[in-house]
Amino acid sequence: MxxxxxxxxxxxxxxxxxxxxxxxxxxxxxxxxxxxxxxxxxxxxxxxxxxxxxxxxxxxxxxxxxxxxxxxxxxxxxxxxxxxxxxxxxxxxxxxxxxxxxxxxxxxxxxxxxxxxxTLPELMTPSPRDVVPVNGLLSGSLVDVLEEARRMRGAGYRSVKLKVGARTIAEDAALVRALGEELGDGISLRLDANRAWAYEEAAEFLRDGARFAYVEEPLADPARLPELVGEFGVPVALDESLVGTKLEELEDFAVAFVLKPTLLGGISRTLRVAERALRLGATPVISSAYESGVGTAALVALAAGIGDRPVAAGLDPYRMMAEDLLETPLTLPAPSVVVREAADASHTIDVxxxxxx
Missing domain, CATH: 3.30.390.10 (Enolase-like, N-terminal domain)
Known part of the structure; x- marks a missing residue:
């Protein structure tokens, strides 16, 4: 052809x-x-x-x-x-x-x-998983966040994420503690600081002792991440730090690599970075950069084939779309997405x- x-x-x-x-x-x-x-x-x-x-x-x-x-x-x-x-x-x-x-x-x-x-998932791997779990996003005031967490828990989500860094350290710590009580032990709580904290601010938050699965990019100066991990044993995930970084320069201090193909550089680089993450003992987490259903369906395919176990993917931003390019929109928001359904829907382009x- x-x-x-x-x-x-x-x-x-x-x-x-x-x-x-x-x-x-x-x-x-x-x-x-x-x-x-x-x-x-x-x-x-x-x-x-x-x-x-x-x-x-x-x-x-x-x-x-x-x-x-x-x-x-x-x-x-x-x-x-x-x-x-x-x-x-x-x-x-x-x-x-x-x-x-x-x-x-x-x-x-x-x-x-x-x-x-x-299908695209079948090209990614000979045996793609049938279902990809979804990581739910929490936002708003303390009351809004707790209400949304309660709703997601009832809907069957097993992983949620909260943005931190815009509130005071005390407010963030109190909210994370309250979320832990609301979600219980069966739901993973991820945090994302988007490089909001200076080292001492991150240290203050960590001294509070709130529990969470990991925190993405906690430091404004990412060069000090290994130091933060060494001092506090905090589980850190890399996101922005992956962009433009050579594979051989990625170190083994992070517990997760958050992979956004639109920002990271396509399918092939995403697969290579995921492979590097697994070799370093980190979990690859496929995540969205607010793509339409066309790009989001590709993220489903990637998440269905990477690693040897299902990992909740960051597909929840799709719910921000009031409209889509697909005549058959993806079945999101939801605690999981059926891989074959997403692959089939991705071809229904409304020109x-x-x-x-």
Whole structure:
């Protein structure tokens, strides 16, 4: 099969409520969809959606880069190399920005799957898991957080996450303690500080003794993370620290690696970093950067195949979408998602929502 067409589209989807990221308030999610078409009639869709405040590239940057790549890809033979994380195709994309690489690789993998009769999860691994558990997000005031935690516990969630760092240290510690009592021992509580704390602030929080599964990126100075772990034995997860870091530079002090393909740099790099995490004894956790259903379905496929046990994936941001590009939206929010259903839904693109570029 040869690549016969490369089509690029832009989308704008409303959020269900305003989303504030690093001081920027977003009311819509904007991104790009690309469609690769083979000369055998096969089609593969991908999503490239830089996240404001977190992606180094803008949406216009991504569109320009994808247009340039389109010319070099037309007429190319789509081989198994396209779905090899260590293959030549992946190496050719090493100079592309993370969201562009994710979108192009996703489209290439989906095209290969359509041509070979395999779903995306089946391309990721010979035996993908049937169901992926979901990590629920908690937000709002103390009362709101506790009410949402109570609802999620009743709905069957086994893992939830709370953002910390915007309140005072005492308020965060009190809320985490209250959540622990509300959730009980059967539900994992993850924390995400987004590098909000100075070392002494993190130390003050940890001295309180609140219990949790791990805290993502607690320090404004990530170079001191090994020191924090050494002093307090705190379970730390890496997120932002993974972006742009060479695999051989990743150390073994973290208990989890939070993998966001849109920010990390595509499917192949995500799989390689996940493999590195497992070798270091850390848990790979697939997570969203507020992609549409097209990108989120790819995250489900990744989560279904990485590691030897199910790990709750950070798919809950999908519920922020008031509308989607899929005619059959994903069955989220929910404590888990059926992998085959997500794979099937990912092909139901509503092209009426797209603007051709």
């Amino acid at each position: 040869k690549l016969a067409r490369f089509d690029l589209y832009r989308y704008t989807l409303p959020f269900s409520r305003p989303l504030t990221l690093e001081g920027i308030t977003l009311r819509h999610r904007e991104g790009l969809l690309l469609r690769l078409s083979g000369d055998d009639g096969s089609v593969g869709w991908g999503e490239s959606a830089p996240l404001p405040s977190f992606s180094g590239e803008s949406l216009d940057d991504a569109a320009s880069q994808l247009r340039r790549l389109a010319g070099s890809m037309m007429g190319r033979q789509a081989t198994d190399d396209w779905v090899d994380p260590y293959g030549e195709f992946g190496r050719e994309l090493d100079g592309t920005t993370p969201s562009v690489r994710f979108g192009l690789e996703l489209a290439a993998w989906n095209l290969h799957g359509a041509s070979s009769g395999k 009426r929502r797209l603007k051709r570029l």
